Amino acid sequence: EDQVTQSPEALRLQEGESSSLNCSYTVSGLRGLFWYRQDPGKGPEFLFTLYSAGEEKEKERLKATLTKKESFLHITAPKPEDSATYLCAVQAGNNDMRFGAGTRLTVKP
């Protein structure tokens, strides 16, 4: 069965303190790995799609990387407005996505 595990569950950073979020997955026939940002009470906001091991994508202070077993979301010099829950999801042979429980990021000024 497809599984997605995110770590840590929660992460508190000082503004400017870079770090990484981890997403480990077990899936047969990965079609895509997705990162979303979710603010409290809102729907997930799309960040990145990664398709194959070795692929990297960047957007502002965020960079996502993919290996055969895990993905990392690197946050460089975070700001308080980066505080949110970051969700990872995988899509296999069917069309639904399997999500992890998320990492709650808090960035203190």
Place this chain on the structure above:
Amino acid sequence: DTGVSQNPRHKITKRGQNVTFRCDPISEHNRLYWYRQTLGQGPEFLTYFQNEAQLEKSRLLSDRFSAERPKGSFSTLEIQRTEQGDSAMYLCASSSTGGETQYFGPGTRLLVL
């Protein structure tokens, strides 16, 4: 705004009542998905439409749940005889044919008293 929209945004109901939610996908997207999200968890897949055809259903979708997409545009999700365990955020997402990326709406938060 050309994103996914959902109505209502919030719904409070009493146990045993029926509720219906609506989702309007991005206009050029022919795939539509429903998910449920409880506090502290990621979204869980419920069902998926391609145009008006419902192609997949999760085992989470009990017989009290029904979803329709009659003209291949908007979709409705109905929950009959609501239970307190149905309290959650119900999310809708859409994607284009051949496009794996799903774009989510703001969700409908349901509270069953």
